[in-house]
Amino acid sequence: MSNHNAPAFPYPIPEYGTEPYWAACNEERLVMQRCASCGQFRWQPAPICIHCQADGFTWSPLSGRGRIYTWTVVTHPIHPAAVAKVPYVVVEVELEEQAGLRMLSNLVDANLADIVFDAPVIVGFDRHPAGQLLPIFRLARP
Numbered sequence: 552m553s554n555h556n557a558p559a560f561p562y563p564i565p566e567y568g569t570e571p572y573w574a575a576c577n578e579e580r581l582v583m584q585r586c587a588s589c590g591q592f593r594w595q596p597a598p599i600c601i602h603c604q605a606d607g608f609t610w611s612p613l614s615g616r617g618r619i620y621t622w623t624v625v626t627h628p629i630h631p632a633a634v635a636k637v638p639y640v641v642v643e644v645e646l647e648e649q650a651g652l653r654m655l656s657n658l659v660d661a662n663l664a665d666i667v668f669d670a671p672v673i674v675g676f677d678r679h680p681a682g683q684l685l686p687i688f689r690l691a692r693p
């Protein structure tokens with residue numbers, strides 16, 4: 552059910568240093584900064600490596616595959632745009648490329664009873680009404 556009077560969800564505003572991330576999302580690619588010195592990925596974007604403090608990096612592609620580290624089911628809408636969406640799932644995904652490399656997102660198209668710790672997930676992209684594609688995750692089927 553849509554309500555044309557409801558405001559849209561808050562919109563991610565690309566800012567200096569994060570434009571390549573959002574541009575890649577718009578091409579349905581998940582990328583993160585990868586240190587040119589030690590090779591570690593980092594999330595969220597930062598001007599220097601959180602592992603070795605080097606400043607060189609590349610925006611490197613990720614497989615989009617990971618596992619559920621933790622999640623919560625939001626049942627109380629904390630924004631007017633969420634009224635029609637509850638319940639929805641906020642998930643923290645550990646990406647397969649690196650232990651401890653985790654990002655927050657939404658888990659969509661899942662029965663709540665099927666969500667378990669360590670379940671495999673795969674990234675997808677969902678278009679915000681303003682046009683930006685946002686990374687979301689779905690349970691991966693074997």
Ligand SMILES: [Zn+2]
Binds near residue numbers: 590600602603
């Ligand atoms: Zn490093």
